[in-house]
Amino acid sequence: MDLGVSLWAAFELSTLPQQVVNGLLLGAIYALIALGYTMVYGVLRLINFAHGEVFMLGAYTALFASWFLGYGKGSSLETSGPLNLMILLIASMCVCGIVGVAIERFAYRPMRSQPRIAALITAIGVSLLIQYGGALVLPIAPPPSINEKVNPYRGVVTMNLVGGDPQLLEGYEKAKIEFETTEKAWTEARASKQPDDVVRALRDKKNDADRTMGDLQRRMDNSGVKIRIPQGQLIMFGTTIVLMIMLTYLVMFTAVGRAMRAVSHDFDSASLMGINVGKIVTITFLIGSMLAGAGAMMNATFLGTPLTTFFGVMPGVKAFVAAVLGGIGNIPGAVLGGFLMGIAETAVIWAGYGQYKDAIAFIVLIVVLLFRPGGLLGSAKVEKV
Amino acid sequence: MKFFAVRAGSIALAVAACFALQSFAIGKGDLVFRLVFLAGLYVTLAVSLNLINGITGQFSIGHAAFYMVGAYGAGYTANNYAGSWGLKGPLLMLVLLLIGAVVAAVAGLVVGLPSLRLRGDYLAVVTLGFGEIIRIFVQNSPPLGGAYGLTVDAQFKFKYVWMVWLLAILCIAVCRNLLKTAHGLPFLAVREDEIASSAMGVNVTRVKVTAFVIGSAFAGAAGAMLANFDGFISPTSFPMELSFTILTMVVLGGTGSITGSALAGGVLFYIPEYLRDLKPVSGSSLVAAVIAVIAAVYVVKRIADHYHGDKGKRAALYLGTIIAGVVLQIILAAVFKNVPSLANANFEASKLRMVIFSSTLIILMLLRPQGVFAHHEFSWSWIQRLLGKKVPTTAVSV
Amino acid sequence: MSLLHLDKATIKFGGLIAVNEVSFEIKPGQLFGLIGPNGAGKTTCFNLITGVYKPTSGSIKFEGREISGTPSNKIAHLGIARTFQNIRLFGALSVLENVVVGGFLRHHTGLGSAIAYLPPAIKETDELKQEAMRLLEVVDLAHVANVRSRDLSYGMQRRLEIARAMATQPKLLLLDEPAAGMNPQEKMDLTGTVRRIRDEHDKTVLLIEHDMRFVMELCENIVVLDHGEEIAQGPPSEIRNDPKVIEAYLGEAV
Numbered sequence A: 001m002d003l004g005v006s007l008w009a010a011f012e013l014s015t016l017p018q019q020v021v022n023g024l025l026l027g028a029i030y031a032l033i034a035l036g037y038t039m040v041y042g043v044l045r046l047i048n049f050a051h052g053e054v055f056m057l058g059a060y061t062a063l064f065a066s067w068f069l070g071y072g073k074g075s076s077l078e079t080s081g082p083l084n085l086m087i088l089l090i091a092s093m094c095v096c097g098i099v100g101v102a103i104e105r106f107a108y109r110p111m112r113s114q115p116r117i118a119a120l121i122t123a124i125g126v127s128l129l130i131q132y133g134g135a136l137v138l139p140i141a142p143p144p145s146i147n148e149k150v151n152p153y154r155g156v157v158t159m160n161l162v163g164g165d166p167q168l169l170e171g172y173e174k175a176k177i178e179f180e181t182t183e184k185a186w187t188e189a190r191a192s193k194q195p196d197d198v199v200r201a202l203r204d205k206k207n208d209a210d211r212t213m214g215d216l217q218r219r220m221d222n223s224g225v226k227i228r229i230p231q232g233q234l235i236m237f238g239t240t241i242v243l244m245i246m247l248t249y250l251v252m253f254t255a256v257g258r259a260m261r262a263v264s265h266d267f268d269s270a271s272l273m274g275i276n277v278g279k280i281v282t283i284t285f286l287i288g289s290m291l292a293g294a295g296a297m298m299n300a301t302f303l304g305t306p307l308t309t310f311f312g313v314m315p316g317v318k319a320f321v322a323a324v325l326g327g328i329g330n331i332p333g334a335v336l337g338g339f340l341m342g343i344a345e346t347a348v349i350w351a352g353y354g355q356y357k358d359a360i361a362f363i364v365l366i367v368v369l370l371f372r373p374g375g376l377l378g379s380a381k382v383e384k385v
Numbered sequence B: 001m002k003f004f005a006v007r008a009g010s011i012a013l014a015v016a017a018c019f020a021l022q023s024f025a026i027g028k029g030d031l032v033f034r035l036v037f038l039a040g041l042y043v044t045l046a047v048s049l050n051l052i053n054g055i056t057g058q059f060s061i062g063h064a065a066f067y068m069v070g071a072y073g074a075g076y077t078a079n080n081y082a083g084s085w086g087l088k089g090p091l092l093m094l095v096l097l098l099i100g101a102v103v104a105a106v107a108g109l110v111v112g113l114p115s116l117r118l119r120g121d122y123l124a125v126v127t128l129g130f131g132e133i134i135r136i137f138v139q140n141s142p143p144l145g146g147a148y149g150l151t152v153d154a155q156f157k158f159k160y161v162w163m164v165w166l167l168a169i170l171c172i173a174v175c176r177n178l179l180k181t182a183h184g185l186p187f188l189a190v191r192e193d194e195i196a197s198s199a200m201g202v203n204v205t206r207v208k209v210t211a212f213v214i215g216s217a218f219a220g221a222a223g224a225m226l227a228n229f230d231g232f233i234s235p236t237s238f239p240m241e242l243s244f245t246i247l248t249m250v251v252l253g254g255t256g257s258i259t260g261s262a263l264a265g266g267v268l269f270y271i272p273e274y275l276r277d278l279k280p281v282s283g284s285s286l287v288a289a290v291i292a293v294i295a296a297v298y299v300v301k302r303i304a305d306h307y308h309g310d311k312g313k314r315a316a317l318y319l320g321t322i323i324a325g326v327v328l329q330i331i332l333a334a335v336f337k338n339v340p341s342l343a344n345a346n347f348e349a350s351k352l353r354m355v356i357f358s359s360t361l362i363i364l365m366l367l368r369p370q371g372v373f374a375h376h377e378f379s380w381s382w383i384q385r386l387l388g389k390k391v392p393t394t395a396v397s398v
Numbered sequence C: 001m002s003l004l005h006l007d008k009a010t011i012k013f014g015g016l017i018a019v020n021e022v023s024f025e026i027k028p029g030q031l032f033g034l035i036g037p038n039g040a041g042k043t044t045c046f047n048l049i050t051g052v053y054k055p056t057s058g059s060i061k062f063e064g065r066e067i068s069g070t071p072s073n074k075i076a077h078l079g080i081a082r083t084f085q086n087i088r089l090f091g092a093l094s095v096l097e098n099v100v101v102g103g104f105l106r107h108h109t110g111l112g113s114a115i116a117y118l119p120p121a122i123k124e125t126d127e128l129k130q131e132a133m134r135l136l137e138v139v140d141l142a143h144v145a146n147v148r149s150r151d152l153s154y155g156m157q158r159r160l161e162i163a164r165a166m167a168t169q170p171k172l173l174l175l176d177e178p179a180a181g182m183n184p185q186e187k188m189d190l191t192g193t194v195r196r197i198r199d200e201h202d203k204t205v206l207l208i209e210h211d212m213r214f215v216m217e218l219c220e221n222i223v224v225l226d227h228g229e230e231i232a233q234g235p236p237s238e239i240r241n242d243p244k245v246i247e248a249y250l251g252e253a254v
């Protein structure tokens, strides 16, 4: 990495808002997946390693649903509409919900009375089984991706936060005219076989004008501040926020949510108080997995990421780190952690260290945990003695 | 005097056995030779992680990182410095091994110290993250070969199966000796209850760091052996799954049991290797096997949960279930042969190996979560008790 | 000179003042009682003395030396040992091993000697085990020395807690509700054991107990806490008739 270049990139401040937006967009997806980790951890104190695989299956569900709707590889259909997107979304969420609940029922529930490490190993086992077992039956080579025609929102929204400097614009217009006239003169001079030194002088003049124009253009771009967001990502962000609001409502203001919080606070007492703990755990897995399904569908559709059965590993790990960063078991913490993670990752890429983007998640995590061992919003529980 | 005679004798015996193993393995072709080597490595890795995880109770899931640090430490040193030392053969390998151990021990200290404030799952995530950070940095470090990997100079390639097995034995001996003396108790006590340990005067910080340092030193030494055996290492040789595999060995063997970790380390790594050269499996027998396994596991689990009769009868029931499972698989496979879409699908065994590996893991956890050996250690009196003999338990040592 | 001296020791958990300016002095050889209703802050006092928590303000002196803020394990080395109200044994370890952990703080062989399994470490281990066996006899647990401690009955676990604490050879022994959950017969036996510990083993004992009869019979000096405040201090005869104490224990026959 050339340090000069990276520093130059890092100081390109006019792109800061764009980078923040990119970070938030990325973070929203992490946050959505992180919610699943944190909710499960909240009630069961279990790191659900298979959550990333649920996410992966959600993406495949969206793929199959799109094929079912006729958007296969060489599809001759026109660009689809919002209805199809809804179908994909609902399919993904349903399948993920079912898978999540099944994993809990058949793999985790029998482990509930066992030491936590045994449950964790089971979780790792389930995760590996879905990755490799999935590879036997799901299409992986070449990695398929959802036909881009499924997504009707392929435009880019551009927002001008600050316009360019008017003086620069004026200068730019002048330089442009200068360039056009000199270029014309030069072309004509060459065509009419004028003496070499005249042609050369005109050419130098043209090149000077060109350089001035380019220089002004760059200064103009840097003086203005704009943000460009692909429409699809904007929708993704909006949906994520809506889902988070719905989740907050559910957890804070409904009977089920209250029961969830009770179980999370104290599993044993909650069951003594007559809460059907088994049901609450099932609901927790259902909701967490459905959120992952939504994230997966949007990721696969709007970003068109190619799918393999390892598709969920990295987002899963990072979302998990985000959950821990925010304080695992804490719902607002997961959202905060997700956004921070997205921004940190974008910042690293922006500074020109893109190859370290997968490491930054952990570096941020370790630094935060050193100062706040319970995560940002979590409290490191002091054990009562 | 007798003490030292016995000690010298057993050391001599261990060394002789390792050399015998080397000469046995060398006659069996390259593949077997490497497998015997790897078995020794995995025993070391599993037993060393057991010290951190099983004995001291520190939930580390990034053991491969220390292995990697040791491998790169030794490989890099060999390439850049070892040429001028004038050492050769086993002695040079020994020095490189020590370098791998020291570098990894330092890494263990670096991870161990700040992690002490963290408990349980948080520690787990930090160890996992440490592994990832190391891997990504190696991937981007040109002196270490980056993503392409590091080729160790041919002159530093040592095919010492005996040495890796001596390392494994040493690792087992260190853990066993620790637990045989009172010095091992603070480690176990920290696992059981940190606050009570502290109230009994145990320096919890020191115990944890010691476990991390010793455990990672052995992993690092194993890494050094690998680098110089294969002559090539790359970041992809140390993926996150490797850490999971080692952890699995510890848990399957029985958390805290040295015997269990050692056996699981030696056996478990071999399952995927073995499955690598199995012939392709047809879809019909695969589906039949899946159904049969699920059915058998379900029945075994029910027996385990609900049948509390005498041990012999229970064992007979288990055996019956397994036989029934095998029969069911054969019948179903024959039936499914008539389903063309199943019969015509073929699955290469190499693709099945991780599937089988992970299913085994889940099934074992469902049926025997305390691990195969639970907390038991191999000893003659334990074997006798297992066979139903009444051996006075008061003789059990600390 | 006093062995332990709390001077206006205070600790706050958020808004809750769990222990508020509590002061008392324990002389060597005393059998000292700490009583009060549930949640009065008794266990928290123990936690302050043994370094589990650091006091928000005030001082705690042991043999004239300030110990507030010293880590638990150092305090154990100085000569204070405790038992826990909510039993905290090393569940997977045998009864004997639990006691050896207590005695281990006086070890003098190095880790290297243990790892190499050299005679000094082996010999030390044997000595520690023998010593532990003797302590198990004191609390009448020698017959279950090799049983896993989590498999013991409740009363036995409580006694094992005492043996484990005794193994550190403390000058001051803190017992947190040692009789909780015991039947009358077991309590009687325990009274005898505690007396013997003080008289024959030469310990100073500070004990928390809920059972008034037990405390009144056993202790020579008593401090009463209520809501973190010290409301009375003195010999049992005075405490028995103190109106504040009677009020705190509303209705209970003191």
Ligand SMILES: Nc1ncnc2c1ncn2[C@@H]1O[C@H](COP(=O)(O)OP(=O)(O)O)[C@@H](O)[C@H]1O
Residues within 6 Å of the ligand: A382, A383, A384, A385, C013, C016, C018, C036, C037, C038, C039, C040, C041, C042, C043, C044, C045
């Ligand atoms: N670590 C802690 N965090 C918050 N509150 C605590 C903590 N430890 C004790 N408390 C509170 O301090 C008060 C005194 O508790 P404790 O000392 O255990 O009472 P007791 O006299 O019954 O032993 C209680 O209200 C308890 O909830």
Ligand SMILES: [Mg+2]
Residues within 6 Å of the ligand: C042, C043, C044, C085
């Ligand atoms: Mg108490």
